[in-house]
Amino acid sequence: MRNCCLRIALLLVFVGSVRAQSVPDVSGDWQGTLHLPDGDTRVVLRLTKSERGAWSAALYELDKTGPVTSIPVVTMQGDTVKFTAVYLNNSRYAGKVSADGKSLMGTWSMAAAPQPIPLTMIRPTKETAWELPSDTGEVMSPADADPSFAAVTIKPHDPNRPGVGYHWQGGRNFGTTTTVAWMIDYIYGLHKSQLVNAPAWVMEDWFDFQGVPDTPGLFTQEQKNGMMRKMLEERFKLKTHHEQRTMAAFVLTVAKSGPKMVRAVAADPGASMFGRPGPNGGIMLPVRCAAMWDMVTFLQGENEIGRPVVDQTKIQGRYDFDLEWTPEGMEVLPGGPPGIYTALEEQAGLKLTRGTVPVDVIVIDHVERPSEN
Numbered sequence: 001m002r003n004c005c006l007r008i009a010l011l012l013v014f015v016g017s018v019r020a021q022s023v024p025d026v027s028g029d030w031q032g033t034l035h036l037p038d039g040d041t042r043v044v045l046r047l048t049k050s051e052r053g054a055w056s057a058a059l060y061e062l063d064k065t066g067p068v069t070s071i072p073v074v075t076m077q078g079d080t081v082k083f084t085a086v087y088l089n090n091s092r093y094a095g096k097v098s099a100d101g102k103s104l105m106g107t108w109s110m111a112a113a114p115q116p117i118p119l120t121m122i123r124p125t126k127e128t129a130w131e132l133p134s135d136t137g138e139v140m141s142p143a144d145a146d147p148s149f150a151a152v153t154i155k156p157h158d159p160n161r162p163g164v165g166y167h168w169q170g171g172r173n174f175g176t177t178t179t180v181a182w183m184i185d186y187i188y189g190l191h192k193s194q195l196v197n198a199p200a201w202v203m204e205d206w207f208d209f210q211g212v213p214d215t216p217g218l219f220t221q222e223q224k225n226g227m228m229r230k231m232l233e234e235r236f237k238l239k240t241h242h243e244q245r246t247m248a249a250f251v252l253t254v255a256k257s258g259p260k261m262v263r264a265v266a267a268d269p270g271a272s273m274f275g276r277p278g279p280n281g282g283i284m285l286p287v288r289c290a291a292m293w294d295m296v297t298f299l300q301g302e303n304e305i306g307r308p309v310v311d312q313t314k315i316q317g318r319y320d321f322d323l324e325w326t327p328e329g330m331e332v333l334p335g336g337p338p339g340i341y342t343a344l345e346e347q348a349g350l351k352l353t354r355g356t357v358p359v360d361v362i363v364i365d366h367v368e369r370p371s372e373n
Contacts (some may be wrong), residue, residue, distance in 0.1 A: 016154050026081060026097055026109055032121035038113055039063075042130060045104075045121060047074065047081070050262065056266040057083060060132050070265045070288055070320040079105070082099055086286040090279065093119065141217035148230055149174070150214035155372045157206035166222060174211040179203060180236060180367070184277075187225045187232075188362055189293055191248065191300040196363045207370070221271075221293060239366040249359055250352045251298060254315065260349035261319035264289040271318070273298055281333035281370040282326035287348075289318045295350070303327040304340060305352075308359045313350065318334040321348050 011178055030045045044061040049055050055074035066191020075082040079097045081104060084090055088110070102123050107116035124130065141147060157177050168174050176183070179204045188194075192203075212230065213219070219227070232238040271287070271294035278284035287295075296309045304327060325343035326332045337343055344350045 006267070015050065025101070026076070028120035029124060029129065031124050034108055034119050035117055036105075036110075043119075043121070044130060044132060048262070049070060052258065053082055053260070054260065056262040056364055059085060059088075062130055062133065068265050070262075072262045072321045086284065087288070095119065095121070115339060125209040139217055139224060140278070141215055141219050143220070145215060145217075147215040147223055147227055149211040151212045152231055152235065153208075153210040153373050154235055155208045155373070157208050159206075159213050168219070174209070174213070174224075178209075178210045179206055179208060180232065180238075183209075183228060183232065184238075184240075184301075184362060184364075187229050188360070189297055189300075190360070190362060191249075192357060194308055194361045196243075196361050197365050199367065201369070202364070203366060221291065236369045237366060237368040240362050240364055243361050243363055244358050245361050246356060246358050247308065249310050249355060249357050250299070250305060251309050251311050251355050251357060252292070252299070252313055253351050253353065254313050255345045255349045255351040257345070257349050259313075259315060259319075260347060261287075261321040264320050265319040278324050280324075280336060281336040282324060282330065283337075285325075287323055288320050290320075291316075291318050299352070302340065309352070310357055310359060323347055333353075 004106065008193040027047050027049050030047065032043060034041050034043050041064055042059040044062065046058045046060070047055060048057065055076055057071040057074050059069040060070060062067070067086055069087050069228065071083045071085055080094060081097065082092075082094045084092050091108060093106055095104045097104055097295065102335075104121045106119055108119045109116045163211050179202065181198055182197075184190070184195060184202075185192060209231075211227070213227065266289045271290040273285055273287050273290065273294070275283050275285045286325040290298075292311045292313050292315050296311050299305050299309045300307075323343055325340040326337050328339065332338075338346070341352055344352060
């Protein structure tokens with residue numbers, strides 16, 4: 001009886017090994033034509049497997065304008081590939097790899113189509129591969145460049161006109177509607193409690209900012225911050241100095257599980273984070289092309305964090321990931337996402353810990369309302 005059980009166990013191990021070996025490696029490029037309601041578009045799906053065995057993808061739509069779509073999480077279940085493209089209105093794909101590993105047959109589901117759309121993708125050869133477009137058509141500004149704004153317009157914000165935001169469009173233009181305090185906090189990566197000696201109007205009055213850089217190309221975050229800092233110094237006569245004070249803060253570190261983010265696929269070094277209602281309640285935040293500096297700035301702005309965040313992750317570069325959480329005070333639905341602290345650890349591999357630590361503060365020595373345009 002014991003020998004019989006041993007033979008069965010060995011057989012199961014052998015069968016499992018054969019099945020695992022029969023699933024082909026899907027990493028690399030797959031291409032096919034997606035028949036959408038508004039017309040056909042050629043797509044290229046680039047699948048990547050990380051050192052820790054996690055899958056991610058980049059999706060190129062060759063017949064449409066726009067940046068490459070990052071898909072930080074791809075699920076592999078046997079020979080089935082599944083993912084959700086959050087930035088494409090939560091479109092979903094599920095497909096099976098053929099036995100010979102040369103085709104991926106599945107369906108594309110989206111809100112604009114009443115039925116799933118068949119999508120078969122094949123592995124292209126060097127001769128049949130479609131040419132991929134550059135991400136933006138622009139190149140990086142030299143690292144040692146010191147760009148400024150060639151033209152700047154600053155106007156008091158009309159409270160009756162809706163719309164508040166912040167954007168950089170490559171090296172072409174910059175625009176935001178915000179307070180001077182927010183801009184200072186953003187430039188230096190501060191929580192509002194780290195800005196000292198600010199007049200009330202700096203904290204409360206909103207302005208519309210528009211700027212055109214004097215140098216073409218894509219800018220690093222440091223170059224963008226320098227341009228905005230010079231704008232505040234010239235137009236608001238801003239003068240400040242740094243100090244270090246000990247205060248209650250959060251320390252951002254890497255969780256024991258390690259980072260779960262994937263390297264950013266976009267060429268533009270500007271972070272994109274636009275929250276929206278999650279599919280299971282709570283908030284869904286697709287984070288794209290973000291450095292830890294961007295994450296610190298975002299976290300400090302969350303009401304439930306409510307204090308400075310000090311980055312001790314030592315993580316360099318820019319990353320993509322999706323963060324889904326239920327804010328404090330919001331009802332957690334069945335199957336809904338966890339709170340932000342747990343979500344950060346489980347979904348991004350980052351951890352927030354409370355502490356009292358030295359932090360940088362910016363002291364305003366002088367500031368004036370903006371000069372006329």
